[in-house]
Amino acid sequence: MTVRNLDALFRPKSVAVIGASHRQGSVGAMVWNRLTGGGFAGPIWAVNPKYDSLDGYATVGEAGDLPEPPTVAIICTKPASWPSIIHQLGGHGTRAAIIVGETRSDEDRLHLKHALSAARPHLLRILGPASLGVITPALCAHLGAPACTVKAGGVAWVSQSNALTNAVLGWADARGLGFSHAVALGDEADVDAGDVLDYLASDASTRAILLEVDTIHAARKFMSAARAAARNKPVLALRSGRSDPVDELYTAAFRRAGMVRVDSLDDLLDEIETLGVGRVAAGTAATLITSDRGVATLACDAFRAAGDTLAPCSEQHAAAIRDALPRATPGNPLLLGGDALPEHFGAALKVLAEQHETGTAFVVHASTHNAPAEQVAQILIAHQRYAYRGLLACFFGGISLATRDALHAHGIPVHSTPRRLARAFARLVDYRLGRELLMQTPEGLPARVPEAVDAAQAQACAALQAGVTELEGGEAARLLAHFGLVALSPQQASKSGIVDVKVELRDDDNFGPVFRFTAPSDDGISPPLRRYGLPPLNPILSRDIVSKSAHARQMDPEPVLAALTSVSQAVCDIREIVGLSLVLRVMTDRVAVVEPRIRLSATRSRLAIVPYPRRYEQTFDWHGQRLSVRPIRPEDEAAHRELIGAMTPDDLRLRFFGAVRGFDHSQLARMTQIDYDREMALIATVPNEDGTTRTLGVVRAVSDPDNETAEFATAVRSDQKGRGLGRLLMQRIIAYAKARGTHWLVGEALRENAAMIGLAKACGFTVTSTDDPSVVGFRMALDEPEE
CATH class of the missing domain: 3.40.50.720 (NAD(P)-binding Rossmann-like Domain)
Structure with a gap:
């Protein structure tokens, strides 16, 4: 990458x-x-x-x-x-x-x-x-042969199709819409979709990315780049070919990356309007404002079809509407009446501003003699500041180009029908929910002791050495038992459960090992549920798969989640597993394995998403304590919050270059949920008396996509300073970066941070000046031969 x-x-x-x-x-x-x-x-x-x-x-x-x-x-x-x-x-x-x-x-x-x-x-x-x-409208740089010149906007367009790119650019130009960048990838001999996503993820002029792809050529690079981009901004993907046998796998990959898959080009084009013009903070609810009951009915139907939720209208909210708009009908939709004037739309937005639970404001309007569309548009512009979660508009019958451009200039997207507006908003909600899924903290599972994993590894290697490439029945069950999975005997297997979930693993040519989960329909007539999943899975990701099943309400989800996560761990830890087939029999209180079969090989494709790198775990005696140094995991969020809470305000200021009071869940999730393909955070932990662990320090290194340079930072609990923990962690992150082939390790510290400067010098860094006189830089060449 x-x-x-x-x-x-x-x-x-x-x-x-x-x-x-x-x-x-x-x-x-x-x-x-x-x-x-x-x-x-x-x-x-x-x-x-x-x-x-x-x-x-x-x-x-x-x-x-x-x-x-x-x-x-x-x-x-x-x-x-x-x-x-x-x-x-x-x-x-x-x-x-x-x-x-x-x-x-x-x-x-x-x-x-x-x-x-x-x-x-x-x-x-x-x-x-x-x-x-490539087109960068802000620089008037049209590098290539686009069919038209392109206006500047906030959305980036990335496509593998020249014809589709030309069509989209022309469509947007006719509607006064623009792009931050537009890229036609061509045959991707060098620069590919993953490279472009990586660049656009940190491009300040790009608020959202629209991606059209037929094939992903380098899955690991693409997934790593897409996950990084989706954490920062909406990424919407269009892929044609729903009948393609691997299409469901692409759906799973997009969702796992936090991207939103759209069903049609029309949907993608609508997002140029929504994302390129407006700044909408999509919650789970919205309030519809209109003057006509028939229009309101059409809009409500569109919202229900799109899966959107209209916010409830509280009695306090209704009373405020009656005071400000006596002729209006409170509720959602908010009906202003057939004789509503333009200023009534502004008054409605002002009332909604005081009721935050009303969410995003949608104005759907058909021009009337009392409220011409152009005058209503001017009122929306004047009162936009009251729509704290954003404002979207729909004008039946259209509006003049001048009015449309004025709305765009003030960040108000305009859609031609309620259906388009509702579906555009639904995709923003999908992005928010997908991003939250990326940021969730998985429940902790009982850690597999290294000895159990090593035993499973030894069994797989011994089988291959003996020329055995398939494990069935008892042998397959014995390997899976090391990961907490219990198999049923043939006599027990004859007893029925709630549902049988078939789990298959295959080694895809592009995405590497992928799971396919199949569960029967609840009526025996509808087609079975099929879902793909990319390892590694955790309980949160497993829940996203299980929740789609018609049988989800009949089962205790926790054993199912644990079983799916354990199967994933077996595949991630035992690289000799290239194929797998088993049935998870879901019973009222437990889950068991039926008919397991495992296919082995000495070689396997790389996982598209790098799993937890257990090889970096170390445990040893340190100052009379049993200290473990290991990569950080999502489950470490609570311990990481406690680590930061145990640091003095001055230590926090020196570490984060400013006053810090604390971090919320989103910020802590970014610290603990890392992409091991491009980032590493090593934490030092000791056990507590209650069986939990306490984090004493952390060091992290974030590599650029070229792996040319990695930037490091470290933090140690204030009550542990002076015991050599910082140097111990620094030595390990230097060794990690060298092993990864990184050329330079760099960092920064406040000039007053004498302790950090001394540690850096002791570890072999060169101390340099920076553009900021209050900050010094550290630099170490990692590929120079040691003396």
Whole structure:
């Protein structure tokens, strides 16, 4: 995974068009005209030996003749020329290139392979081939051949389809909507969807990401990038092909990443309006404001169909409405009456502002003689500040372009029908719920003692050494028993339970090991429930799967959740398991395994999501205590809160560079729920008398997507300082970063933090100055040979 030099594509300072042309209809002419006509303010060069100048711009014969290295080059020539062009650009210092042309033959693909090899020594990034290009409207940078110029907005568009990208850009332009960036990925020979998601996750100009993909090429990279992006902003995904056998797996992957899957292009387009224009804090409820009862009925039907919930109207709320609007009918929907005036809509928003439980405000209006749409729109603009959870509008019959643009300028999305408005809001709610699922703290389960896991590992390895690749019956049950799973004997298995859940594991070519869960319908007629899941699972994620079953209300969920989580742990810990099939028989008070079969192999694909890395666990005697150093887990949230609570205000200020009173659940979840593929937090714990553990200190390192640099930070309980714990943790995070192949470990501290500066020096860091005179930096090269 890498975002190296992607800023060149999204924030170019200068551009060269290789193969720029005057020939009407040629790719070189389309790219050149779009770049020069878009208003890009930086230097522009044309490269074509047939011209001395092009539209008043100086033209050179070859890329190597450019007067200075362009930030990005757009290549419009044939594949045979790509390797030499990339070699010249890379040697000149260009950081990125967009290849517009396609590969149509094996010979073309060989030229592409050589071009990628030529780019690698220079770290030059290549988008494409077959890419429509990259557009950054805020810079008037239209790099490629989009069908129209693009306005600036808050949503990023990322697509594998050139035709769909052009269609969406045209659709948005006709409606006065814009984008922060628009990217057509092309064939993804180098830059792919995961790379772009990683960049956009931290792009300040992008409030939301709309993604259209058919195939994910690098599942682990994609999942890691998507989870990071979805924690920061809404990510909505469209994938066509519902009849595709693996489509349900994509649905599971999107949900696991915290993304919202949309069903159609119409839905995705509506989100350009909702997310690109407005700043809506989607709760679980909303209040509908309208003047007409028929319109209200249509809107309520749309909300119910979308799964949205209209907020209840309390007696206090109703009384406030009657005082402010005597002719209105309190409730939800709030009916202002057929003779309502524009100012009544403003008064309604003002009343709702005092009742926070009313949620997001929806104004659905059909123009009347008393309340013309344009006048109502102006009232909404004037009273928008009262809609504390956001305001969305729907005007039947449409509004003028000037009115629409005025609403957009004030951050009010406008939809053409109640159905579109309701579905757009429902997807925001889905994002919030999905993000909450990512941030949930799983219930703690009894930890598997290392000896049990080692015994299961030994059984799998012994079987393979003996030439056995399948375990069935008792042998399979014996391996699973190490993870707390109890199998039924054939006599016991004949007894019925509430439901049988079939669990299968297969090694997918892209996503690696994936689960498929199948449960029968409750009526025996409807199709069975099928769900995919990506390991590792925990009880929270397992509950999300179990809750969809028609039998969920009949069962005690806890044994089911524990069993699913244990099966997942077996797969994560025993890498020799490449296939699995068993039935979980759910009974009133327990769950048992029936007919287990396990397939073994010496090699297995990588998991798409990195599981808890048990190999970094260590336990040893330390100052008369049994100290464990291990990676942090989501279940450590309560202990982490106690760690922070045990630090003095001054220690907290030195650690977090400012006054800190405490952290809420969301902030603590970010500290304890980490993506082990790009981040590590090692905690030092000791046991309490009641069997719980106490966290004494933590050190973490967060790597950039290139694994070039990792930034570290450490904290130790104030009552444990001076005992060498900080140095112990620092030594382990340095060893971890070295083993991972990270090149540099860096950090910062307040200049007054003498203890941290002394620790860094003692561990071998170089202390440097920073742009802030009150802050010092630490830097250590990890790939230098030790003396």
